[in-house]
Amino acid sequence: MRFDEESEVTLRVNGEDHVIHLESRMTLLDALRDRLGLTGTKKGCDGGECGACTVHVGGRRVLACMTLAVSLADADIATIEGMAVDGGLGPIQRAFLDNDAFQCGYCTPGQVMSAAALIAEGHAGSAREIREWMSGNICRCAAYPQIVAAVAEAAGALGRTVNVTEPAP
Amino acid sequence: MKAFAYAKAPDLAAALAAIEDPGTSVIAGGTEMVNWLKEGIATPERLVDINGLPLDGIDARPEGLRLGALARMSDAAPVVAAEYPVLAESLLCAASPQLRNMASLGGNLLQRTRCPYFRAEVLLPCNKRAPGSGCAARHGETRTQAIFGWSDACVATHPSDFAVALAALDATVIIVGPRGERTVPVTGFYRLPGDDPTVETVLAPDELVTAIDVPAGPHTRASHYLKVRERASYEFAMVAVAAALAHDGGVVTDARLALGGVAARPWRLDRTEAALRGVSLDDTEALRAAVAASFAEARPLAGNAFKVKLAQRATLRALTTAGSRGMVAS
Amino acid sequence: MIAAIGGLRRPDGAAKLTGAADYAADTPVDGVTHAALVPATVATGRIAHIDTAAAVRAPGVLAVLTHTDMPRLKTIGSPPLGQSVLPLQDDTVRYEGQPVAMVLAETFEQARRGAELVRATYADVAVPRAFGDGESVTPRPGLISGNPAGRVGDVEAGLAAATTVVTATYTTPNRHHSPMEPSATVASWHGDQLTVHESTQWVFGTQMALAAAFDLPADHVRVVCPFIGGGFGCKGFVWPHTLLAAAAARVTGRPVKLVLTRAQMFTSCGHQPATTQTLTLGTDDDGRLTAVRHHSVNPTSTFDDYAENATGGTRWMYASPAIDVAVLVEHTSRQTPTPMRAPAEGLGMFALESAMDELAYALRMDPVELRLRNEPAVDPMTGQPFSSRPLPDCLRAAAQRFGWSGRPAEPRSMRDGDELVGWGMASVTMDTFRLPSSARVRLQADGRTIVEAGTQEIGTGLPGVLTTIAAQTLGVDPGSVEVHHGDTDLPETSGTFGSSATMGVGSAVAAAATELRDKLDALAGTGAYPRRLADAGLDSLDAEARWDPAERGEGRSIHTYGAIFVEVRVDPDLGLVRMPRCTATYAAGRIINPLTARSQMIGGIAWGYGQAMLEESILEPQLGRFLSKNMAGYLVPVCADIGDIDVSFIEDPDTDASPLGAKGIGELGAVGVSAAIANAVFHATGIRVRDLPISIERLLNPVWDAPTPTTRP
Known part of the structure; x- marks a missing residue:
């Protein structure tokens, strides 16, 4: 076992391998933004408190700001830049646009990544469930009702049943 | 963040060998350690990544659960939901879905306090951060601080929800180190601050948590975790209660209760548990009296006396909810 | 439901949804140098010494700037500056978090580490001046929006003639804007041409301030900012980090990128100051106001007088023969405050609309009826005609949509299982700022x-x-x-x-x-x-x-209006409040895009919910610092907090305001929400909360029986 302050790591992002030399202290978030130029993933708090940097690692939604890039050699990483379908908006992005589920747009990549995972997890069963399972992504513009509507719509489009008549919190 | 050297541990022996050096820290899910590194709360020379070790099992057996220290919160919750609702609830009301996907169960136990003085971006008077620097919270902002077991050196509370549920279920922590394996009850895992709040658990620097055992019993299904917080989600508890009951036709035969957000460790309500035996769950007055029995020793600070009241009411509510579950189940 | 709302989908939507929209910190710049700030750890004093040796030696560090070697900057005053004091120009520490050094390095990690290694020591450190310790004074001109004092009629005579008088003091806490995007500056020089990519609500204000600071003609400064990740007021003016990044780029001869940390966002671009407001309302037997007095005091910095114009809305809201409003400030150890969504009325209408609710109970009158009875024919303070005044329409429409007519008047009269249910309402207004x-x-x-x-x-x-x-x-x-x-x-x-x-x-x-x-x-x-x-x-x-707005509207009292009705559910044992539904109707000029207008109002209401229930930045009195500089300690609403929100607009084109008939809506939604919630909490519980936020202990305290606090174990 060898400890290294710096190393060469292969990051597989959106299906593409990137070999970068990095310091062990570099987070995945800074590696994506500063080294790979993938600035769609945003830094909101850099402390695990806002969800703006949500990406998928191994198909699970995680926070890039709380992940050391060096630990992800050979992991599958997906970011907002990989969410397009045939060069256009994917079904979740389309639902966000149609429901006006964002304003300033800064938290939006994280919201979309979280929504995609939430639907795959099977947590879009009702408006209440969506509210709870989208609560790791703060939207200071507070497009929350529209986000819930967009996630429900996208889940429906992706073949999930959603009960939207359930009472609010 | 100070630079550090990083390595992935190929096996448990290598990880244990690495942490014999006091300059080496362990990283698992990273949701705490990375923050500590950023804030300068931890400044290791070396970081050993234990995520590859085969310690992520989640085994439900007739005699109880064995939960690997590296199992993730989000993976453990659905497995334990039916037979141990208090555990599942404590996991699912914590943090956010993203953090629960990352955070390990062992790491969850080893969280450190959310005391704002401790978590500050600069060093404030805090005996946990800088021994001997004092406790600015003691006569400062005490709203979220302890009401049990604090000392003048430290008034902080432990933030874990899961640990509170484990404490109520008399779970044990499996620890390995150079001296072999040992088992410690969760209730004895944490230390009260006393004169040295830097030492928070009985885990030695050269030891690792490998698993958590939760014994089965008639009480685990009639259980509930109630978390009181102002934000509806993604917030630490102001007060939390883990309750597990066994009862015979509504008369309590066995009660286990632990509080979160009130002390440097999950706080078992021993007196209440004793007083509840033989009490009918319909007898609100008797339940209230039993709950109050544990609060005579509460020592609120200047800004958090309301937590004494709140904790009692939350305990009563959690008891009632847990009891109703038992009745539905039987 | 949303599909039925007309209006253009956002043309910039695809860029935002794919990560292609560039915010300031996303700007690609070759050879960029990363900057990190070192904030003061004391609230008042003098820099005795700054030891930069370890930082300078650290890998990747290119330079460390302090007040001794920082280029001297020229000031243009505030606004466009957020505060009058320029950064790193002298050794005085005026607030905790003030930059005392800046580290420049090859990478972000190296710059942050360098900043950690700078050691500043301080002299003449005094006890921080806290709000409430000092004297309230009349603010000096500068950062005041609106007239801080005004009087019409004889308030004492009006109160003497009143048969019912309500007087109470209301407080609102310090709050932080907390946009998701931290402030960021990317600055580069080409000769004496400066280009800055900035997260700003005012590119031309930034240009003005930078041109002044570096003594350049305005056309030598280009400021670029297509998108801002939220601002809510904290990016309205120009703050120290922008000047520092530009200065650092000049010193190093390289492009410089400075992104504030989340913690620095609490001390670098203002905050909403706490207010203490005293309201006195007198009425006759019919509930017609005979006198209104609204005084507010807010803390400001020791060096600038930021007066939060909390009494603004009280000037035109209700008919009264006598009105007396005044805003005072108190000098404290903190950064200069700044407007935050919603400034002025966002704070003042909590007090006014809470007091109106208290008055309605004192009169045993429906709170909607009380407001309708006090509808003014002309602006009560100036006598000017209103350009438009559809407040009664808003009140009636929202009441009907909400189902208000079924409301039992008595507090604690609605219950659902363990929960007490309450309905509350408030009128809403916001001033109309018209800018060329x-x-x-x-x-x-x-x-x-x-x-x-x-x-x-x-x-x-x-x-x-x-x-x-x-x-x-x-x-x-x-x-x-x-x-x-x-x-x-x-x-x-x-x-x-x-x-x-x-x-x-x-x-x-x-x-x-x-x-x-x-x-x-x-x-x-x-x-x-x-x-x-x-x-x-x-x-x-x-x-x-x-x-130019001067072309129209002269002599008119121009504002926007609305009415908000909310239902709360209170768990009386646990002191918890949730808001499952809310109905609001607004009159805000012609609505150009109903889709995005609705989103703005929903966002504003969620902001009001945050103000009512969650948001408070505690200024630790001993340390003189905002205690929790992170988003786990400063709580803003999450998705689970926000229930169903029903927003509607009343057709109200106002061509006195603008040729389009449009008026402003960005802040209106955040007004009145906190009062409606507090009024609903009273209706649910019988507990009147006059101090925000409505935290657990405020609802538990009245039935208090805990052991006495102890000082020794």
């Missing part, structure tokens, strides 16, 4: 229409609004319109603040498009404009226009 702006519209022979305006998109949906205005004026398809924005090289616009952008920039676009249409109509031939351009042998034709 310019825009250019160009129609091209290829069929595209280009709208150009310097303004920045903050999330209000301005590109869609401008697209709609241009398309409607020219009679072209919205899909053929492109809006270019966020650059001082484009026509000058005002800031994206004060709910003013649709009025200002929108009116400028309408004027430019109208002028362009006239030019196009003057071309020979018939058919669509692109065809006529081609026939005339032209590639394009454009027109630029400036709109």
